[in-house]
Amino acid sequence: MCGIYGSTIKYSDDVVRSKLGIINFRGPDYCGIMQIDDVTLGHNRLAILDLDSRSNQPLSYFHLQIVFNGEIYNYKEIKEKLLKKGYRFSTKSDTEVICAAYLAYGKECLDHFNGMFAFVIYDSTRKRFFGARDRLGKKPLYYSHQGRLFEFASQSSQIKINREFSLDNQSVNDYLIWGYIPEPNSIWKEVKQLPAGSFFVYDLEKGALEIDKYWDVDYDRKNIFSGTYDDAKIKLKEILNDAVSIRMHADVPLGVFLSGGIDSSLVAAIAASKKDKVKTFSIKFQEKDFDESQYAIQVAEHLRTEHHTILCNYDEGIDLINNFSTYYDEPFADSSAIPTMLLSKHTRKQVTVALSGDGGDEAFAGYERYKWINLVNKSIFKLPLPIRKPIGKLVSMSPKYKHKLIGLGVGEKDIESLYIKMLGGLENSWIKDPEKGMPTPFMHIFENKSDKDFLERISDFDIKTYLNGDINTKVDRASMAFSLESRAPLMDYRVVEFSRSLPLSFKYNRGNQKMILKDVLYDYLPHRLFDRPKSGFTMPLKDWFRNELKSYVMDNLSSSSLQNIPGINIQRTQEIIKQHMDGKWNRYPQIWKLLVLSQWLKKHNF
Known part of the structure; x- marks a missing residue:
């Protein structure tokens, strides 16, 4: 897990070092810079595999130079095949394997990799860059392309240094709706994100950039599992065991994030079956309505892990809120980022790698909203629109x-x-042009009227949007802020592909969500530990904004401050803040979006 950088622009050594220094937390173990031809490559290393300096980057392999962020979990298997082809290696890292695989297979090397990654290879013979991002977008990759000027980095703030960029108002609008900036855009007009599951080729001599996709969700159900439920459970358990196993390989201490929910408990259980005294970590809130740490403790006791409960300290939380834009260098409004940062900060004191349960809800229809939207779809939305509209007006009174x-x-x-407006906010009267952010780039998932059930299609939609843009961004920035590598076995592409092949009834059956995943879990842990309603990983911001943080909100979202926020209806925004403070309407998500954006704009002198 690291930070990468590269450019065809001639910068001074001081500028290049400042571009790497701004993300030093992503890789504090070594900072390397290489200049070859008209190319500068840079790398911040967090040493996980082969801690020897021989694996420092930028790394050369014959006529290739590479900078790489992430892990290739099946690199040993690939390496064995490459050795038989005659390739030789001088390190024990996965970085060399990427280069050799590229020489052996070309762009098809990506089909061989199981991992989370963002890498760029400079081919000095052909004078071109070849770069790629993992299938599900765990690792970020930003770039700016203006003819022969090409620059890439792990975070957009690196590219911004020493350059004049303009604010992308469309991205601001998207952020106000979704709470994050969907790919391929960034907060800057001149900077883009490489989409998940994509690769690029940049020809330095022509200044030409080509982007293509090498992986996507199976929208049309071309791959359908034909076995029984028991067959599927056996197969899923086998995939999950391998997904956890290959993510436990590290040359540094490793632990597991354990919330006590289905997904993290399953990951912890499989990890504990392979290693004694696995270290597990959970977070505890002082507010009882938000504290579920007792469930994590119960699971940990049953698995006999070495468990650590981290208290979400109010003062520590406020400090992270005050410095939020330092860690998230683009506006990002998932408030669970704060406890995720706290969890990462204290987990890092004992381990360098942590397994998480991210990805289970999207792949196995686990969100509560799935249950609600399914009910609505099969009831009131069976009525024609002319009948529903007057009913809606009556209810809204x-x-x-x-x-x-x-x-x-x-x-x-x-x-x-x-469904789309549920995710983006049904009541967006405080945004000047809320329809500007819709439809999303992934509307084709819904427009493609395949034989997939509606719940399957919204699951596909969430994998491509919410999981990629929100969850992955949250966890990457929160963990890397404290030099902690987070690995998600449930986001192994084999798990996702297998979940897409299964009948909906294996995952969602009469309101029983994540059914097959839970049945695998019950092979390790008793059902009684999970006989409770599902809950999210949230902060008590609703109450904090009305009490402890009320003056903070009012100071930062004063009339003059709101004048500096583009894309909002100021009068309506003031009304929603008042609604929240008066206790009439829970508006904390909108207030948090505004606070984050206001802080970011001030930091960048807007």
Whole structure:
């Protein structure tokens, strides 16, 4: 896990070092710079495999030079095949394996890699860059292309140094709706994200950039599992065991994030079956309504792990809020980033790698909203729109904000539009042009009327959008802020592909969500430990904004401060802040979005 950088622009050594220094936390163990031809490559290393200096980057392999962020979990298997082909290696790292695989297979090398990665290879013979990002977008890769000027990095802030860029108002609008900036855009007009599951080739002599996709979700159900439920459970358990096993290989201490929920408990259980006294970590909130640390303790006791409970200290949390834009160098509004940072900060004191349970909800239909949208789809949305609209207007007249939201939702033209607006916020009257952020780049998932069930299609949609843009961004920035590598076995592409091949009834059956995943879990842990409602990983910001942080909110979102935030209706925004403070409507998600954006704009002198 590291930070990468490269450019065809001639910068001074001081500028290059400042571009690497701004993300030193991603790789504090070694900072390397290489200049070859008209290319500069840079790398911040967090040493995980082969701790020897021979594996420092930028790394040369024959006429190739590489900078690489992430891990190739199956590199030993690939290496064995390459050795038989005659390739030789001088390190024990996975970095050399990427280069050799590229020489052996060309761009098809990507089909061989199982991992989380963002890498760029400079081929000095052909004078070109070849770069790629992992299938599900665990690792970030930003770039700026202006003819013969090409620059890439792990974070957009690196590219911004020593360059004049302009704010992308479309991205600001997207952020206000989604809470993150969807690929391929960034907060800057001149900087883009390489989409997940894609690769690029940049010809230095022509200044030409080509981007193509090498992996995607199976939208059309071309691969359908034909076995029984028991067959599927056996196969899934086998894949999961290998997914965890290959992620436990590290030359540094390793632990597991354990919330006590289905996904993290399953990962912890499989890890504990392979290694004694696995270290597990959970976070504890002082507010009882948000504290579920006792469930993690129960699971840890059953698995006999070495468990550590981390208290979410209020003062520590406020410090992270005050410096949020330092860690997230683009506006990002998932408030669970704060406890994720706290968890990462204290976990890093004992381990350098942590396994997580991310990805289970998207792949196995686990979110509570799936249950609700499925009910609505099979009931009120069976009625024609002309009938639903007046019903919605009537319901929205209720003084209760939940009823108002239901009223707004009932009036949507179709169930796909309702789901998208559920994610982006049904009540967006405080945004100047909320429709500008819709439809999303992934509307084709819904427009493609395949024989997939609606729940399958929204699961596909969440894998491509929410998991990629929100969850991965949150965990990458939060863990790397404290030089901690986070690995997600449930995001192994084999797990995702297998989940896509299964009948919906194996995953969602009469309201029983993640059914097959839970049945695998019950082979390791008793059912009684999970006989409770599902809960999310959230912060008590609703109450903090009305009490301890009220003056903070009012100071940072004053009338003059709101004037500096583009894309919002100031009068309506002031009304929603008042609604929250008066206890009439829970508006903390909107307030948090505004606070984060305001802080970011001030940092960049807007």
